[in-house]
Amino acid sequence: xxxxxxxxxxxxxxxxxxxxxxxxxxxxxxxxxxxxxxxxxxxxxxxxxxxxxxxxxxxxxxxxxxxxxxxxxxxxxxxxxxxxxxxxxxxxxxxxxxxxxxxxxxxxxxxxxxxxxxxxxxxxxxxxxxxxxxxxxxxxxxxxxxxxxxxxxxxxxxxxxxxxxxxxxxxxxxxxxxxxxxxxxxxxxxxxxxxxxxxxxxxxxxxxxxxxxxxxxxxxxxxxxxxxxxxxxxxxxxxxxxxxxxxxxxxxxxxxxxxxxxxxxxxxxxxxxxxxxxxxxxx
Amino acid sequence: xxxxxxxxxxxxxxxxxxxxxxxxxxxxxxxxxxxxxxxxxxxxxxxxxxxxxxxxxxxxxxxxxxxxxxxxxxxxxxxxxxxxxxxxxxxxxxxxxxxxxxxxxxxxxxxxxxxxxxxxxxxxxxxxxxxxxxxxxxxxxxxxxxxxxxxxxxxxxxxxxxxxxxxxxxxxxxxxxxxxxxxxxxxxxxxxxxxxxxxxxxxxxxxxxxxxxxxxxxxxxxxxxxxxxxxxxxxxxxxxxxxxxxxxxxxxxxxxxxxxxxxxxxxxxxxxxxxxxxxxxxxxxxxxxxxxxxxxxxxxxxxxxxxxxxxxxxxxxxxxxxxxxxxxxxxxxxxx
Numbered sequence: 001x002x003x004x005x006x007x008x009x010x011x012x013x014x015x016x017x018x019x020x021x022x023x024x025x026x027x028x029x030x031x032x033x034x035x036x037x038x039x040x041x042x043x044x045x046x047x048x049x050x051x052x053x054x055x056x057x058x059x060x061x062x063x064x065x066x067x068x069x070x071x072x073x074x075x076x077x078x079x080x081x082x083x084x085x086x087x088x089x090x091x092x093x094x095x096x097x098x099x100x101x102x103x104x105x106x107x108x109x110x111x112x113x114x115x116x117x118x119x120x121x122x123x124x125x126x127x128x129x130x131x132x133x134x135x136x137x138x139x140x141x142x143x144x145x146x147x148x149x150x151x152x153x154x155x156x157x158x159x160x161x162x163x164x165x166x167x168x169x170x171x172x173x174x175x176x177x178x179x180x181x182x183x184x185x186x187x188x189x190x191x192x193x194x195x196x197x198x199x200x201x202x203x204x205x206x207x208x209x210x211x212x213x214x215x216x217x218x219x220x221x222x223x224x225x226x227x228x229x230x231x232x233x234x235x236x237x238x239x240x241x242x243x244x245x246x247x248x249x250x251x252x253x254x255x256x257x258x259x260x261x262x263x264x265x266x267x268x269x270x271x272x273x274x275x276x277x278x279x280x281x282x283x
Numbered sequence: 284x285x286x287x288x289x290x291x292x293x294x295x296x297x298x299x300x301x302x303x304x305x306x307x308x309x310x311x312x313x314x315x316x317x318x319x320x321x322x323x324x325x326x327x328x329x330x331x332x333x334x335x336x337x338x339x340x341x342x343x344x345x346x347x348x349x350x351x352x353x354x355x356x357x358x359x360x361x362x363x364x365x366x367x368x369x370x371x372x373x374x375x376x377x378x379x380x381x382x383x384x385x386x387x388x389x390x391x392x393x394x395x396x397x398x399x400x401x402x403x404x405x406x407x408x409x410x411x412x413x414x415x416x417x418x419x420x421x422x423x424x425x426x427x428x429x430x431x432x433x434x435x436x437x438x439x440x441x442x443x444x445x446x447x448x449x450x451x452x453x454x455x456x457x458x459x460x461x462x463x464x465x466x467x468x469x470x471x472x473x474x475x476x477x478x479x480x481x482x483x484x485x486x487x488x489x490x491x492x493x494x495x496x497x498x499x500x501x502x503x504x505x506x507x508x509x510x511x512x513x514x515x516x517x518x519x520x521x522x523x524x525x526x527x528x529x530x531x532x533x534x535x536x537x538x539x540x541x542x543x544x545x546x547x548x549x550x551x552x553x554x555x556x557x558x559x560x561x562x563x564x565x566x567x568x569x570x571x572x573x574x575x576x577x578x579x580x581x582x583x584x585x586x587x588x589x590x591x592x593x594x595x596x597x598x599x600x601x602x603x604x605x606x607x608x609x610x611x612x613x614x615x616x617x618x619x
Binding site: 123129134135136215219223224263270271 | 323327461564578580582
C-alpha cells in the first residue's frame, strides 16, 4: 500500500503521530522558553506590588494587572518553572521508586513479601488520588515540598503495579534467560535487561500521569495547599483572581489559559508517542 | 473445575454441565473478590490510621491550642486513648469502625459519623448525576464515531478527547460559574436546597464539569470495544436478518461491548470523588468534600482521617460491584 509519486518513486512515509509530537514539542518548548525569558526581560517584578491595580490588558501590561497591582504577564511566565518543575519532580520520584519496587516484586520468588506488598499497593491505589494527597498535606502542612512528598508517597504504587505485571512477563523472555545462561551477574541482568524493558511501559504511563499531576499541583494551590504567597503560581493566581472575577477577568483567565496550554501540549506529545509506539509494535 | 465433572461421567450430569460450571466460576469469583476487597480494606484502614502520625507536631497540642496546660493535654490524651500502645490504639480504631465510631471533631465536637451522614448524600448525588450525564453523552458519541466510515471523524474524536482530558476542571468550573451562573443566571452561584428535584438546579453544572474528564475516558473505551464487536460475525448476521434498529443497537452492538466500560466506570468513581471535592468548594455545595477542605485548613485531624477512610471504602466497594457487573454482562471477561 505504499503510495507512489508520479515518477514511480515511493513517497517518503510520514510516521504515525509525527504531527502531534512535533506540535506538542514546539508548543511546550515555547512555554518553557517564555518561562526562561519573560521574567528576565520584563520591566516588572513578579511579586512586587505597586502598579495601578486591576488595570485591563494594554500595551504596557499585556495581560493587565492583578488586585495588588502586579503585572499578570510577568507572573504567568514566572510561574512556569514552579508549576512544571513541581509536576516533573512529582512524577519522576514515583516513576523511579515504583518501577524499581514493582520490578523487584515481579521477579522475586518470595510469595509472602509479594502478597503483603502487593495488597499494600492495592490499598494505596484504592484511595482516590486527590483525596489522599490532600489528606497527607493536611498532616504534613502545605507547601511545594509537601506536595512533592505527598505525590511520591501516593503515586509510586500505581507505577509499581504496572511494573510488577510487566516484570513477570519480561523475566521469562528469551533474552533474560539467555543472559542468565551466559552467567551475567544478577545486578547486570536487572539493570541492563529487565528494568529497561519494564520501564518502557511505566515511562509511557508517566507521560499521561504528568498531565494529571500538572493539573493536580495547580488544583492544590487553588485550594490553598501549595506555594505560599507572594510566589507566582497558576493555581494560586486563579484563586486570588477569582475573588474579583466579576469585575476583572484577566487575573483569572490568563493563568488558567497557561495551565490549559501546558496540559494540552503534554497531551499532544503523549498521544503522538503512543501512536508511534503502536506503529512500532504492529510492525 | 473440570475435575468435578470428570468424576461424574453420567449423561444427565453432562447436560447440566455448562450451568454448573458457570455457577461455580461465579461463586469462586465472588469469594475471591470478597477476600481481595477485605484485604484491600484492611490496608486502607491501616493507612488511614497511620496517616495522623505524619504530622510533625502533637495533634493533641494542636487541638487544644498553645496555652493548654499539662493536665488538660494529659486528660485529652487519655480520652482519645493515645496513652496506650500503638497496637492497642489500632485495635480500638478498627473496632471503632465496626461500631460506626470514627472519632470526634476537635472543634465542633460533632462525631465524624454524624458529619459524614449529613454531608455524604450531597457528594454522592453529584457523583451519581455526573455518571448519569456522562453515560448519556458517552454512548451516542462512541456509537456515532464507531459507525462512521469517515477517518476524519475518528481523528477529531481522538484529538478532542485527549484535549478535554488535559483541561483543568477547577478552571472550567470557575468560567462556567461566571458564564452560566452570573451572566445567564441558569445556575445559582451559591447556596443549596436539600430536596431532590429542586437541588438539581445547583448540581447540574458541577456534574457537567465532572463529565469533562469522565466522558472522554468512557467514550474512548466504549469506542474501542465497539470496534471489536463490529468485527464479530454476529453483527453481520444481525444486518442480514434485518432486525429492528433499536434491537440491533442494543443487543448486537452495545450489550456485548458494555462490560469493559462498566468496569472502568467503577474505577472512575475514585477520580470523580477527587473532582467533586473541588467542585463542592467552588460551588459552595454542603458536601463532604467541602467539609474535608475546611478540616484540612483547621487541622481537624479526626475529620480528615474519617473522611479519607470513608472514601477509600467507597472506592473498594464500587470496584467490587463493577467487577461483578462486568462479569455478569460478559462471561468471557477474565478477572485479574
